[in-house]
Structures are given as C-alpha cells and as structure tokens.
Amino acid sequence: MKLTEKELEIVEILEKDARTSTEDIAKMLNLSLEETEGLIKKLEESNVIVQYSAIVDWSKIAGHEGVTAMIDVKVTPKRGVGFDEIAERIYRFKEVKALYLMSGAYDLSVVVEGKSMNEVAHFVSDKLSTLDSVLSTTTHFILKKYKHDGTIFEQNDDDRRIVVSP
Amino acid sequence: MNKMMMTEELWCLLNMKKTSYLSKTVEELKPSGIRRFFDLAAGMEGVISLGVGEPDFVTSWSVREAAILSLEQGYTSYTANAGLMELREEISAYMGQSFGVPYSPKNEIIVTVGASQALDIALRAIVDPGDEVIVIEPSFVSYAPLVVLAGGKAVTVNTKKENDFKVSKEELEQVITSRTKAIILCSPNNPTGTMLGREDLIGIAEVAKKYDLLILSDEIYAELSYDEQFVSLAAIEGMRERTILISGFSKGFAMTGWRLGFVCAPEELTQAMLKIHQYAMMCAPTMAQFAAVEALKNGRGDVEDMRKSYRRRRNYFVHSLNELGLECHVPGGAFYVFPSIKSTGLTSTQFAERLLLEEKVAVVPGDVFGESGEGHIRCSYASSMEQLQESIKRIKSFIERP
Ligand SMILES: Cc1ncc(COP(=O)(O)O)c(C=O)c1O
Numbered sequence: 001m002k003l004t005e006k007e008l009e010i011v012e013i014l015e016k017d018a019r020t021s022t023e024d025i026a027k028m029l030n031l032s033l034e035e036t037e038g039l040i041k042k043l044e045e046s047n048v049i050v051q052y053s054a055i056v057d058w059s060k061i062a063g064h065e066g067v068t069a070m071i072d073v074k075v076t077p078k079r080g081v082g083f084d085e086i087a088e089r090i091y092r093f094k095e096v097k098a099l100y101l102m103s104g105a106y107d108l109s110v111v112v113e114g115k116s117m118n119e120v121a122h123f124v125s126d127k128l129s130t131l132d133s134v135l136s137t138t139t140h141f142i143l144k145k146y147k148h149d150g151t152i153f154e155q156n157d158d159d160r161r162i163v164v165s166p
Numbered sequence: 167m168n169k170m171m172m173t174e175e176l177w178c179l180l181n182m183k184k185t186s187y188l189s190k191t192v193e194e195l196k197p198s199g200i201r202r203f204f205d206l207a208a209g210m211e212g213v214i215s216l217g218v219g220e221p222d223f224v225t226s227w228s229v230r231e232a233a234i235l236s237l238e239q240g241y242t243s244y245t246a247n248a249g250l251m252e253l254r255e256e257i258s259a260y261m262g263q264s265f266g267v268p269y270s271p272k273n274e275i276i277v278t279v280g281a282s283q284a285l286d287i288a289l290r291a292i293v294d295p296g297d298e299v300i301v302i303e304p305s306f307v308s309y310a311p312l313v314v315l316a317g318g319k320a321v322t323v324n325t326k327k328e329n330d331f332k333v334s335k336e337e338l339e340q341v342i343t344s345r346t347k348a349i350i351l352c353s354p355n356n357p358t359g360t361m362l363g364r365e366d367l368i369g370i371a372e373v374a375k376k377y378d379l380l381i382l383s384d385e386i387y388a389e390l391s392y393d394e395q396f397v398s399l400a401a402i403e404g405m406r407e408r409t410i411l412i413s414g415f416s417k418g419f420a421m422t423g424w425r426l427g428f429v430c431a432p433e434e435l436t437q438a439m440l441k442i443h444q445y446a447m448m449c450a451p452t453m454a455q456f457a458a459v460e461a462l463k464n465g466r467g468d469v470e471d472m473r474k475s476y477r478r479r480r481n482y483f484v485h486s487l488n489e490l491g492l493e494c495h496v497p498g499g500a501f502y503v504f505p506s507i508k509s510t511g512l513t514s515t516q517f518a519e520r521l522l523l524e525e526k527v528a529v530v531p532g533d534v535f536g537e538s539g540e541g542h543i544r545c546s547y548a549s550s551m552e553q554l555q556e557s558i559k560r561i562k563s564f565i566e567r568p
Binding site: 009012013017020024027028029030159161162163164165166 | 198204215220481
C-alpha cells in the first residue's frame, strides 16, 4: 500500500508518540481536524497502524520484573505451507511476545516472556520443543534492556543548552 | 605638607577615565541585549526557554563517535590553515551537490571556528576604515558589531512585517553611498525565519551588480528550509564572483558546541581571508574537523530527519500563536517564529520581561535585533513538543490576563 506524504508523516508521529493528540497532528501537518481524523481512521482500518501501546520498563515495578528470553528455533518446513503453519502454532501461545522468521543459522526467533526463568524453561521444554516440526531450540535470557523499539530506557536527555542565546 | 604631591594625586584622579586601557571602538560597542535577557532568565527555576538560538538535538552519535575515534588515534595536532583537505573536499562536494555551488577545495574554501569566525575574517578582509556595510534588520546580533570591529560603519535598513521582513531593491538603494562596500544577507533568517526565494535573490543581485557591491551571504540555516528548495545566492547568475558564502555545521547538523563553520569565495577573497585566519586562528579545532567529515559523509539522513521534525513543530507553533492572536507570517526556514505582540499594547521588552517573570517562558524581545524588531518577539521552536505545548498554554494565560 502506497501512502501519501501526509499519511507517512502521521505514521511517523504516532509511532514516536501514540498519544499525540489529533489536534496537534492536524496543526503539525497543516491539515484540518476532520482530514486528520479521516487519515488516521484509514491507517487504522487498513492495519498500517496495528495497535497503540506503551513501552513499559517492567524492571522498575517491584514484584513484576519478569524475564524475557529469545529462543532460536530450528524447524522442518512443511510442503505447501512452508513455515507459516508452525509459526502460527507458536505465536498463538500467549507467552510468545514476538515471532520472526529469520535468515541464517536457525529459522524462527521466538521472544517469550514469563514471570521467572523457571516458567520460561517450562514453556520451552513442555510446549515449544515438543512440537512435531521443532528440531532444536537455543534459549537466551535477556539480562538487561538498554534500548527497546528505539527507546533508550535510562536516557539522560536533560537540556544542556544555555537558556537564551543569539 | 607638600602642595606638589597633592596636585599630582588630584591630577591622577581626574584623569582616571582617560587612562582606560580599552580601545574606543570596544568602549563604544553596546553589549548585546540578548546578554541582559540571559542574565535575567538564567537564575530562574522551571523556565521554558524559547530563547535558544540552537538546535535541541544532540549531535548524531556517529559524528560524536568519529571525533572520539580521532582522539583515540592521536589526531591532536594542527591541521592545514584552511582545514583538513579531506574536509574541504567533502565541503566542496556537499556545496556542489546540495546547492549547486561548487567551490575548489584547494583555494576557495576555509574551515573556520563557526560561521561566527567566518563572518569576522570576511569583514576584516574587505573593510577599510570608513567603508560602509549594509545590515538588514531585524538581524542576527553580531553583524553590526563585527562590521564596527573591522573598522567599518554598519548602515542599517529596516524591513517590515507586511513584506515578511524581506528587503526591497528600493530600500537597499536608499542607503547605498559611494562608501558602500558590501551587504550582509541572511536567509533563512535569524530572527525572522524568512527565507528568500530565487526571485528575491535576483532582485538583490541586481542591486549588487549595479553598484558593484560584495554580498556576505550567511547561509548557516540553508539545511533548515521547509517549504521551498533553498537557493544559494552564489547560484544566482553573475553572483559567484561577488559573494562570500558563509555556512557551517552548527544549525543543520546540530553541532553548535563544536565551533565549526566554513567560508567559500573566489580565490582572491579566500586567500585574503586565509591571511587573517592563519595569523589569528591557525586552524579550526582538529577533532571537530574529523567530526564534520563524518557529518558530511554519513550524517545527511539525520539532517533530513531533523528538518522534518522542525517543520512539524514550526507548523504547530505558528498555528497555535496565530490562534492566540499573536500574528506571524509562516517562516520558511531556520527555527524561529517572529510574532507581532502589538495587539497586547506592550513593548517587546515589557512583553518578554513580564512573560518571563509571570509565566516563566523565555523569549527574546525583537528590538535586540534592531529597531524594526520592536513590536515582535523571537520564539525558537527548537524545543520538545511537550515544552512547546506548555509554553503555548502559558502564553495564552499571560495574554488573557487583564
Ligand atoms: C544567522 C547566524 N549566523 C551565524 C551564527 C553563528 O553560527 P556558528 O555557531 O557557526 O558560529 C548564528 C548563530 O546563532 C546565526 O544565527
């Protein structure tokens, strides 16, 4: 789907800050409020904008720190459906936060979140590795998130400029 | 006791003023009105500043990283007076590709300590005592003082809001005398944000040709033009030979603190400026030059992203100010809006001072940029959207207060 310049700008603005108000977007793009509403609706309906969500630093929330693992999975693709069928079987688990088909040494990259390492380990051994097409798994636990979806978690972005300058 | 000594002491006292070590020129130079405002705002907590004349972006990491690498590798010595050849070659290619004004890296480009130093050496290279240089106001605060420091006389021309602060041929001709040597032009403009299009430049070029004048074209904001393609004065027919083009990395590349700019001009002028530069500066800082090489090689995508971001904020801010009744023309470039505050009945200084004290929003009163700036304030929209939104709220409550 080809977007117009204005649509592209709306996507960029909302991807950066999904809470930017429609009034502000309208002003930023020299559009009327109605036009802007219409364009956003169109982007939502065509699933270009899939969802609005917040980036949360769970490590800050006592008792909810959780663990995330990235699991490299090798599978045997099936005739006719390739990787799609096994991918679907995997991404339907609610523990799976992201799933990507990869080039290179393995096939699927599965991002799994759980309350504890134990919980993730259980998921891998009970649910993932027992699937017929799965040949092998390698689990990597994330120790610390520095940057996620373009957002740096501990950013010192104080304004260091002097208050008035020529 | 002895009458002799008394009179001598008295004599010294009476002559205290006379023995000042300062030059007349410097003594008579007025401190910048910006400075006064800075002192007022600097001590306050919780101020939202729209008074900043620099980008809110930090220099791209790849550029900072290139400077770090140069330090690690031990590039800590002087460069050639005119700057690293590699950088001059990049500048040459950049000016050619981006603005259609190629200059020879060998003898038509000098890397300077900011556009500021480029302005200084340009003026010192061309001004004889008593020569006149035309400064179009409202203007960047350094032009007139630099002319004076170079021994010249700054002759000002006022522009008007009705004309979007563009100068007309007639207005220029009115102040031209037999002593006029040059005109300083700034587009996109600080403080008004006005950008001159090709037609405007052609008009000014005609005047320059007719009276055989040089133009110092300050194109430091060239990368920050939002509606039309920026046109360099040197690209106007017949103007390359009478243009000293001044630009740099401070604004478009968000590199103000690196103190790096450059000046491009035909060989004769460049060599004259190089004489001053070699004695007064030796060369621009080496690590900053390495950073600039990276900025030109790989940083143009970031410039594009920043430009987009400024454009959105400009649109937002201009709309919001106009809604508040603070009328402004849509500035085609830079990151300044120059709204009229005449509807409030206050002077620029009153408005700016009261806004700062009562609502903690710092703006710059327009009259510091020349008398034709009176009745206006300069707001920089190089601030986060949150800050811009909050400042609009505060300005609204300020002007709605009885
Ligand atoms: C019009 C204009 N020229 C020159 C400069 C100085 O730039 P630099 O940081 O390159 O010395 C500025 C900075 O505020 C400016 O606004």
